Amino acid sequence: xxxxxxxxxxxxxVSHSTVSRxxxxxxxVALETRQRIQALxxxxxxxxxxxxxxxVMGRTQSVGVVVTTIADPFVAEVMQGIEDAAxxxxxSVILASSQAEPQREIEAVELLRAKRVDLVIVLxxxxxxxxxxxLERIGVPVVLINSHSQDRGPYTFAVTVDNRHGGYLxxxxxxxxxxxxxxxxxxxxxxxxxxxxLAGYRDALAEAGLPFDEALVLPGDGDVTGGQRALGxxxxxxxxxxxxxxxxxxxxxxLIYAAKQAGLAxxxxxxxxxxxxxxxxxxxxxxxxxIAQPMAELGRRAVEMGLALLxxxxxxxxxxxxxxxxxxxxVVRASSGAPLVR
Amino acid sequence: xxxxxxxxxxxxxVSHSTVSRxxxxxxxVALETRQRIQALxxxxxxxxxxxxxxxVMGRTQSVGVVVTTIADPFVAEVMQGIEDAAxxxxxSVILASSQAEPQREIEAVELLRAKRVDLVIVLxxxxxxxxxxxLERIGVPVVLINSHSQDRGPYTFAVTVDNRHGGYLxxxxxxxxxxxxxxxxxxxxxxxxxxxxLAGYRDALAEAGLPFDEALVLPGDGDVTGGQRALGxxxxxxxxxxxxxxxxxxxxxxLIYAAKQAGLAxxxxxxxxxxxxxxxxxxxxxxxxxIAQPMAELGRRAVEMGLALLxxxxxxxxxxxxxxxxxxxxVVRASSGAPLVR
DNA sequence: CCGTTATCTGCACACGTGTGCAGAGGAGTA
DNA sequence: TACTCCTCTGCACACGTGTGCAGATAACGG
Numbered sequence: 001x002x003x004x005x006x007x008x009x010x011x012x013x014v015s016h017s018t019v020s021r022x023x024x025x026x027x028x029v030a031l032e033t034r035q036r037i038q039a040l041x042x043x044x045x046x047x048x049x050x051x052x053x054x055x056v057m058g059r060t061q062s063v064g065v066v067v068t069t070i071a072d073p074f075v076a077e078v079m080q081g082i083e084d085a086a087x088x089x090x091x092s093v094i095l096a097s098s099q100a101e102p103q104r105e106i107e108a109v110e111l112l113r114a115k116r117v118d119l120v121i122v123l124x125x126x127x128x129x130x131x132x133x134x135l136e137r138i139g140v141p142v143v144l145i146n147s148h149s150q151d152r153g154p155y156t157f158a159v160t161v162d163n164r165h166g167g168y169l170x171x172x173x174x175x176x177x178x179x180x181x182x183x184x185x186x187x188x189x190x191x192x193x194x195x196x197x198l199a200g201y202r203d204a205l206a207e208a209g210l211p212f213d214e215a216l217v218l219p220g221d222g223d224v225t226g227g228q229r230a231l232g233x234x235x236x237x238x239x240x241x242x243x244x245x246x247x248x249x250x251x252x253x254x255l256i257y258a259a260k261q262a263g264l265a266x267x268x269x270x271x272x273x274x275x276x277x278x279x280x281x282x283x284x285x286x287x288x289x290x291i292a293q294p295m296a297e298l299g300r301r302a303v304e305m306g307l308a309l310l311x312x313x314x315x316x317x318x319x320x321x322x323x324x325x326x327x328x329x330x331v332v333r334a335s336s337g338a339p340l341v342r
Numbered sequence: 343x344x345x346x347x348x349x350x351x352x353x354x355x356v357s358h359s360t361v362s363r364x365x366x367x368x369x370x371v372a373l374e375t376r377q378r379i380q381a382l383x384x385x386x387x388x389x390x391x392x393x394x395x396x397x398v399m400g401r402t403q404s405v406g407v408v409v410t411t412i413a414d415p416f417v418a419e420v421m422q423g424i425e426d427a428a429x430x431x432x433x434s435v436i437l438a439s440s441q442a443e444p445q446r447e448i449e450a451v452e453l454l455r456a457k458r459v460d461l462v463i464v465l466x467x468x469x470x471x472x473x474x475x476x477l478e479r480i481g482v483p484v485v486l487i488n489s490h491s492q493d494r495g496p497y498t499f500a501v502t503v504d505n506r507h508g509g510y511l512x513x514x515x516x517x518x519x520x521x522x523x524x525x526x527x528x529x530x531x532x533x534x535x536x537x538x539x540l541a542g543y544r545d546a547l548a549e550a551g552l553p554f555d556e557a558l559v560l561p562g563d564g565d566v567t568g569g570q571r572a573l574g575x576x577x578x579x580x581x582x583x584x585x586x587x588x589x590x591x592x593x594x595x596x597l598i599y600a601a602k603q604a605g606l607a608x609x610x611x612x613x614x615x616x617x618x619x620x621x622x623x624x625x626x627x628x629x630x631x632x633i634a635q636p637m638a639e640l641g642r643r644a645v646e647m648g649l650a651l652l653x654x655x656x657x658x659x660x661x662x663x664x665x666x667x668x669x670x671x672x673v674v675r676a677s678s679g680a681p682l683v684r
Numbered sequence: 685c686c687g688t689t690a691t692c693t694g695c696a697c698a699c700g701t702g703t704g705c706a707g708a709g710g711a712g713t714a
Numbered sequence: 715t716a717c718t719c720c721t722c723t724g725c726a727c728a729c730g731t732g733t734g735c736a737g738a739t740a741a742c743g744g
Contacts, residue, residue, distance in 0.1 A: 002458075002481060003731055015694045020732060030692060045479060050456045051393045051402065055699045060393065062436075067424060071621070080411060083439050087446075093437045094404075097425050102431075111434055115394045115404075116344075121741035135612055137387055166654060224625070230362075253625050260627075279413070283566070283595050285602075310363040341490045346700055362702060372722060394700035452720045673741045 003044050009121055011044070012037055024179045026275045033114070042156065062092045062120040063303065064112030068100045076247065076293060076341055078145060081299025082121060089307055091118070098125075100188075106134060119306040122147060123297075124193065132156075139307035143302045146193055154247040155309055159302045159324045161262060163193050166291040166328040167200020173289070175208045178340030179243035179271060182210075185230045185255065187222035187247035190259045197275065201245055202290055216241060220251045227254025229283055231262060242340065243271035249278045256335065267337030273291075277331055284336035301326070318336040345386050353386070353526045354379050365390070388639040396458065404434045405461040405645065406454030410442045415588065415620040416637060417465055420487060423641025424463060424542050431649055433460070440467075442530075448476060461512070463641075464489060466535065474498075483651035485644045488535055497651055500646045501666045508633040508670040509542020512615045515672055517550045520682030521585035521613060524552075525633040527572045529564035529589035529599065536589055539617065545588055558583060562593045569596025573604060576612075584614035584682065591620045591632055598626060598677065609679030619673055628676035635670045643668070 005023070014033070022037035023046075029037075054060040058198045063086050067075050079095075086093050094117060096108035105125060112120055117140065124146040125131075135142050135156065144158040174182050184201050187194040202212050211305040218233050220226030227246060234241060234255075246252035252274030255267060264270055266286050274281060277292035301324055312319045347365070349558035351358040351643050356375070357500050364371045365388075371379075384462055396402040405428050406679060409417050421437075428435050435642075436452035436459060447467060468490040477484050477498065483562065486500040528537040528542050544554050560575050562568030568587060576583060576597075586592035594616030606612055616623060619634035643666050654661045 002730095006730075015732080016731080017695080018693060020583070020730095021693095024732085028692070035690085047452070047455050047480075049458060049730050051396075051397055052460055052699090053732075055391075055393055055397065055701095056732050068731080070412060070418045070425070071422045073413075073415060073417075073418070076412050076415070079437075080413045080439070083437065087439075092457065095421075095425065095435045095437045097422070097429075099426075110389070113389050115434065116391060116393055138389075174708080224621075253622070257625050278627075279566075280595070280622045282623075283599050283626055344700095348700075358701080359703080359725080360723060363723095369701095370722070375722085391700050394729090395702075397700080397731095398702050400729080568695085 002049070003046050004049070005046075008037065008041055008044060011089065012040055013103060042140060045186070047243060057185065058114050059118050061090060061123060062115070062117050063096055063306065064094045064096060064115065064117035065121045065123065066105065066108050066125065067095070067097050067113070067123040068125065069097055070095070070249070073280070074276050074293070075128060076249075077278070077295035078123060078299040081296030081301075082303055084296070085096045085300040085303035089303065090302070091307075102131070106131065109134060109138065113140075118310055119303075120143070121145060121302050121306060124191075133244055141306050141313060143306045143309070145298050145302050155313055155319060155321070157323055158310065159298055159305060159326070161293045163196035164200040164203065166275060166293075167197035167245070168203045169200070169328070169330045170197075170275065170291050171201045171204035172207070172338060173332065174243040174245065174271060174273060175204055175210070177243070177271065177338070179241075181213075181216070181239060181241040181243070183216045183218055183234055183237070183241040183244040185218050185220040185227060185234075185244060185251050186244045187220060187226075189219070190302045191222070197245075197247060201251050208302060222248060224250050224254035224257070227251040227253075227256075228258040229257055231258035235262070241270070243273075243336070245273045245275075247275060249274035249276040249281050249288060252288055252335070253280075253284055254276045256286070256288075267335050271337045274335075275328075277328075280334060281331075286337075289333045289336035290331055291328040294326050297326060345388050346391070347388075350379065350383055350386060350388060354382055355478070356632070358397075380592035386504060401460050402458050403461050404436055404457070405463060405648065406436045406438065406457065406459035407463045407465065408447065408450050408454070409437070409439050410467065411439055411463040412437070414478070415590070415622070416592075416618050416635070417622070419637035420465060420641040423638030424645055425641075427642040427645035431645065433649075445553065448473065451476060451480065459487070460481040460652055461645075463487060463644050463648060466533075469642060483648050483655060485648045485651070487640050487644050494629075497655055497661060499647060499651065499661070499665055501640055501647060501668070503635045503640065504544065504667050504669045505538035506537040506542040508617060508635075508657060509539035509587070510545045511542070511672045512539075512617065512633050513543045513546035513604050514549070514676070515674065516585040516587065516613060516615060516679060517546055517552070519585070519613065519678060523554060523555075523581060523583040523585070525558045525560060525576055525586040526580070527560045527576075527586060527588045527593050529560040529562060529568075529593070531561070533564070539587075539589060544597070562589055564590060564593060566599070569593035569598075570600040571596075573597055573600040578603070583612070585615070585678070587617075588617045589617060591610050591616035591623050594630055594632070594677070595626055596620075598628075599629075609677050613679045614677045616677075617670075619670075623673075624675060629637070629677075630676045631678035633670040634673045634674055639668060652675070 005019040006016045009019045022034045098105035120142045141155040218230045274288050274290035277290045279286040347361040348358045364376045440447035462484045483497040560572045605610045616630050616632035619632045623630040
């Protein structure tokens with residue numbers, strides 16, 4: 001099979017302990033012996049078994065990431081940041097996707113636990129109380145990205161974008177353009193992100209002295225299809241809204257697609273604002289006005305925070321970290337259109 | 343720390359061997375004892391250490407995946423298929439991304455080797471001979487996705503889409519619409535996919551009796567920016583091509599974006615065909631005609647083939663597998679336009 | 685030449701799990 | 715009762731690695 005330090009030890013005529021020390025450049029081994037062994041290891045194509053090492057060291061140098069699906073460009077961009085930061089810290093990434101099935105999400109967490117990852121990152125999950133309890137039990141730090149955890153355990157923290165502020169920025173932008181009837185298309189039900197973006201939407205309305213109308217909140221699903229389906233309901237409203245803020249870019253893209261097929265002229269007939277700023281947001285027509293999330297940074301920060309937590313946990317310190325909230329920024333493109341003339 | 347079978351053994355008043363057997367439902371343990379231990383394990387929140395198990399069993403139940411970047415939607419879709427198939431087979435996925443830096447790709451492979459993954463899948467890499475030799479040494483089956491390996495080792499196979507056929511279909515479609523000057527925008531240099539798609543392009547030209555003109559092959563980079571930059575060179579050609587086939591959808595999207603900014607009316611002034619059929623291909627304007635790759639299936643098949651190879655390797659059999667080549671299909675949308683009138 | 689010290693190496697154990705083998709105990713049979 | 719056979723359990727080792735400790739050897743000073 002694969003060559004181990006014992007094999008090297010045999011060929012070098014020393015014990016495996018000496019080989020182990022030589023390979024980690026310990027000064028306890030005579031320089032000459034050290035170099036001889038290192039050369040031999042290279043020659044024999046030695047590759048250390050990280051699992052065996054992890055077993056004795058008590059750390060696997062790997063971070064487990066739970067996502068709903070990597071096919072979501074937002075998720076993919078965050079993963080990019082995670083992978084990057086993990087790589088820099090000499091950690092590797094184990095991916096588990098849940099396909100948004102709660103049962104499978106539990107399984108995923110259980111698997112990562114069994115793999116003894118040092119750190120778990122959960123990406124925009126809608127976590128029930130039961131699930132959160134499950135997370136507690138695994139005994140390693142948990143960092144949630146874009147998932148609010150009001151009821152968190154000692155080593156559970158969150159890195160989120162300021163959804164409420166983002167929702168506020170988006171809606172204020174539309175208000176500023178003169179819109180007075182602005183719809184909101186939601187994401188998946190019971191997602192905390194969604195609730196917060198909606199809250200920001202209401203903030204902006206309130207600030208402008210506009211009434212909040214329940215009927216203007218239309219259900220979506222966070223994917224393109226949800227946006228497409230929402231158009232029908234939106235057109236059925238009377239009077240018809242002149243603008244719409246969507247839970248995310250994918251929803252907005254679906255809505256725009258359906259609107260164009262229905263013969264609407266965008267943005268004149270309907271101004272649209274999304275959320276995320278996924279890579280393709282600027283390539284659709286009209287180019288999408290949106291709230292840019294620092295996606296890669298979310299991932300990076302989550303890793304950094306997790307590693308800091310890990311260090312503190314090892315020293316049995318009370319974690320000094322606090323939740324990180326990053327602000328998105330408004331990116332104005334064509335889809336929100338020119339100021340309304342009246 | 344975490345509870346082990348020894349802890350359970352102590353509480354149950356038996357040896358750790360008995361616990362180990364009881365948890366795997368071995369008939370060697372009395373039914374009553376078995377059930378008692380299983381209940382105890384559940385109560386104590388036991389989670390088996392898969393690393394330790396892997397160490398003694400000689401298999402980690404994990405597959406390593408090397409990608410350039412997961413931010414590429416094509417890659418993300420394939421990953422989806424990989425994760426899915428791996429999950430079904432009770433395998434987990436370790437991700438390593440190279441950012442297209444050769445040095446980092448080597449590191450990635452080395453890391454996966456050290457993690458003792460049972461199987462390595464490499465996604466659309468441009469593999470030099472040196473790198474391939476490196477892959478050989480790791481001793482586990484390697485499956486390449488969309489990377490031709492003319493010079494492969496005994497346990498190295500490939501799952502690819504029929505690039506040449508795809509290139510042929512795309513170009514024939516344009517020829518069929520009456521175009522006679524058709525450009526091709528390449529992907530990253532030295533990528534075998536690219537060479538093959540180009541070959542298919544030439545096949546279609548030859549079939550139609552059209553000359554191959556080197557000047558019509560323009561350099562891209564496989565990303566949106568490459569498409570954008572290519573427009574300038576394309577417009578400088580004289581006479582100007584009436585159609586263009588792009589290495590992939592991202593390139594096509596960049597090209598379309600730049601063309602619209604330059605004031606061209608698409609598809610009238612320029613017909614465009616892409617390759618991949620990424621999720622957003624149908625949402626840009628004009629909707630992109632493209633060659634649909636069975637992305638998730640590529641991933642699934644790669645896992646299945648890899649596991650089959652693994653089984654054969656374990657029995658020291660000569661692998662019976664052969665490379666898998668899947669065909670893409672032409673998806674006609676608006677960007678290739680109506681038949682040319684002349 | 686002897687004692688002390690510095691330098692290096694190996695023994696033995698640990699991590700958590702799986703398993704061949706021996707042996708204890710009970711049940712059954714002659 | 716004595717022997718055999720079956721059922722169950724524990725011992726001991728294995729996987730590949732890291733490390734405290736003891737001890738061997740050499741170097742050095744008096």
